[in-house]
Amino acid sequence: MIMIDAKFLSPLAPYMDKFLVECALTHKDLGCITNILNMFDKYLYSIGIDTEHITEVIFENWVDSFRNVNNPKTVYRKRSYIIMLLEYMATLGVKCFIPKRLPYKARPFVPYIFTHDEILRIFDVADHWRDKCIKPDSAIFAMPLLLRILYSTGMRVGEALSLKNKDACLKSHAFRLEYTKNGSERLCPINTELEVEIHKFIAYRNLISKKHLEEPESSFLVNHRGNPLSQRTVLARFHKIMYKAGIKGNNPKTGARLHDIRHTACVHVMMKLIGEGYDLYNCIPVISEFMGHKSLFSTEQYLRFTAEMYPQYISYSHMASEPITDILIKAAEFEDEYE
Secondary structure (H helix, E strand, O other), X not given: OOOOOOOOOOOOHHHHHHHHHHHHHOOOOHHHHHHHHHHHXXXXXXXXXXXXXXXXXXXXXXXHHHHOOOOHHHHHHHHHXXXXXXXXXXXXXXXXXXXXXXXXXXXXXXXXXXXXXHXXXXXXXXXXXXXXXXXXXXXXXXXXHHHHHHHHHOOOHHHHHOOEHHHEEOOOOEEEEOOOOXXXXXXXXXXXXXXXXXXXXXXXXXXXXXXXXXXXXXXXXXXOOOOEOOHHXXXXXXXXHHHHHOOOOOOOXXXXXXXXXXXXXXXXXXXXXXXXXXXXXXXXXXXXXHHOOOOHHHHHHHHHHHHHHOOOOOOHHHOOOHHHHHHHHHHHHXXXXXX
């Protein structure tokens, strides 16, 4: 029997205990669910609820207690899990109000998708900045390669900066990512152009008079002193590259983000597949694996961007059949990752 370390006080306590056991069996996020159930339980206990029959007023008052405090995504998650609890109670014969499930609302942020010309301008600016520096300034030493890694492999910035020498498997033409955002290992293929840049960077790096740079456990991407790159410095150099390249992005305050190169990589891959005659609907699982997404929902968002940017090539409304739509809706209800 699965043991759940939770002590509930309201009349719903026995149902919450059973619900958590069911969630454990279906591999739900127990930590998140337990916290939300505790919050709901404490609310019910604080207002003196003495019945297991939850009414619409009780439920909506609970949601109102945090609606203006939490962000929309958190409100959606809390609401969704308690609806699941109430639906579970209904299957046990408990008469209670079942709230209507609201449609998932994606974050208002829309990533900037670079054009192919802008990507080339970014590479060109980074190359010239590095080459004209007698003593390359901090992160600019590695920026040309870092930018190409992000675009060619779709890596997250943190994943690229965490690369060790042992992770660059040039003989097998791939980067091995052991510690990803989702806790799963994956391989990122190294194409011919990227491999040329890697060898060029290693040639630069070999000129640094610092010991142990070539050790398997040493950082792969380093600055001109041989030290690991910091994300803060990398972001600062990226924004300067954007300025030099004349690219403003879609955010008047921050401009394009470095992470948008990852978004761009996915969209450009989709466009290439379309150009080669592939059916994107059938390619979603493959692209999801390539990007290291936790669920198909995240990959589906890129499909949406592609459809909106290139309506002449793809009609999003006709892409998904009923089965995949059901999967995406379920993923949307519990997916925290969109990147």
